[in-house]
Amino acid sequence: PACGEAEEFALTAELESVAARTVRRASFSPCGRRLAAAAFDGTVAIYEHNAALRPGGRIDEDEAEEVDEAAGGWRQVAVLEGHESEVKAVAWGAGGELLATCGRDKTVWVWACEEDNEFECAAVLSGHGADVKDICWHPTKEVLLSASYDNTVKVWGDPLGEDEWSCTQTLGVPEAADGSPGASVRAGGGGEEGDGVLPAGHASTVWGLAMHASGDRFVTAGDDRHVALWVQAGGSRGDAHLSGWALAASAEAVHERPIYTVDWRRGGGADGRG
Template sequence: MPISLCHSFKGHKDKVWSTSVNPKFPLLATASSDKTCRLYNLNTKQLIEVLDEKTHKKAIRTVDWKPSGDYPILALGSFDATISIWGRENDDYEEYTTTFNTENKSDDWELMAIIEGHENEIKSVSWSCDGEFLSSCSRDKTIWVWECDETNEEFECVSVLQDHTQDVKCCKFHPREILLGSSSYDDTIRLYKQDIYDEDDWCCVSELTGHSGTVWSIDFEKTYNDDKVRLCSCSDDSTVRVWKRLKTIGNSKKEDVPSTLRSEPNSEEWELQQILPEAHERQVYCCSWSPTGKIASVGSDGKIVIYEEDKNNEEWKIRDVHELAHQVAEINSCEWWYNKDEEKEYLITGGDDGIVNIWNID
């Protein structure tokens, strides 16, 4: 069955950079150059709230929901070099799924914190799987790791990672373990973990090279076991690639060993598994790994490409291609939404046309 359009959200007045689906509630957040974040109910397709243009002075580039907690918490990263944290304290799941509508008062959603530290535009934010850490990356070539308190109002910077030599385009936490990935204008991907001797410090445990252009986006495989950790990446070189972790090297646990005798605090060996079949003609801006194992990619050529893996030989093939998914506009983001009620996957895309589309893939 070909890719088909299910619904379009047309509220933004400028390009859409990023979208995020809440892991617990049927909430979609969209971030735009119009300096707003719009919140939608995915069940009713109604607009819930607009987090207005007065909070950030420039475009909102990135958005991510906190994966843990009793009520929804949202991080927004902006070209004004700040991060805003928003929340709505409500334990009533029924209200989130059925009764949210445009009549909700604007003060239901509370600005909980403004985080400052980066020198230049923030390009990506990502929460850790346990919600304890928030990562952010920027044109200033750094990745900051912030520790969050229980109130979601206080954030302390615990590490500034400066391994990339150019603009950092994407940072992404693994969905099941405390492993952070990043990608950059320097054509590389890096992986980070907490230092096993000092949990207040983080260190680079691996560098992945092979792309011949800016690596715009990475995403980890959602299914997980200790023996198989993988990520996908996409680049200016028009390719989408899959990488896999082979093993962890060095000390695996804390030991009372003099620093002069320690091996590397923690390092990982990764390898390129496959360059996916050629489909894109220009830059690929975003890739996303679905809960059931498909990979989607989008970019400046306006295509949606869906890849599927043959589990017998781990070879990837192109399943579907959809041209001009946002008419003549470039597509900046893609993300999978698994509808639990329907037990079905959808793909959500955001483009330069200011539109957010939901696509039927099955």
């Protein structure tokens, strides 16, 4: 439909949840066949879609009892446990082989998807000083970003390719003990004298973030009502995606209330518009 026109949606599946509390976030795998649902009880349920399990589809006799007509071909295949409390967000890596979760316990977990829907914890990442609110992956690299209640964004990766994940860069300045927002930096990470001066990040909780499809920029949204644009300032340097990020622009007071989520328009150009 054209912009402004109403679009009709129809319910195609209703999945039974094993979660004892609210399901906070859900994410489809890149192939579209898996769905991960994160809940406030500390669990993440994994569902898999099989067209043969749709009502009227061909199924084996031993699978007949597993078919739920309301589920539209979806069935639960795994439950991930490990977080000590609420899971705030879940996101699949670009290849669909890695899954990341984050939570109120201040940690980010990286899970490896093995054969037969087995998931193994590949890393537990600690470093944030408060709840981790959101996560997103680089579109082509095994690099993960996390946004937190501690006012910062952290970049995580495996620099040596030895399955040793670590924080490679922290963006923003954690709130000081007196509640002040912290330092300021020059636009683009420190240009010539006279360049605009930007805050070093968000002055309060970073609620959401989204990576551009090009992989060379991302945006964050915060409780301070600001939207910030971060760019890969390291150019073609090999590890620029791990530690070459710098604040490029900040739009202040975009909304009258805190901004909880942000995203790029699909098909937005490499110039960052959209």
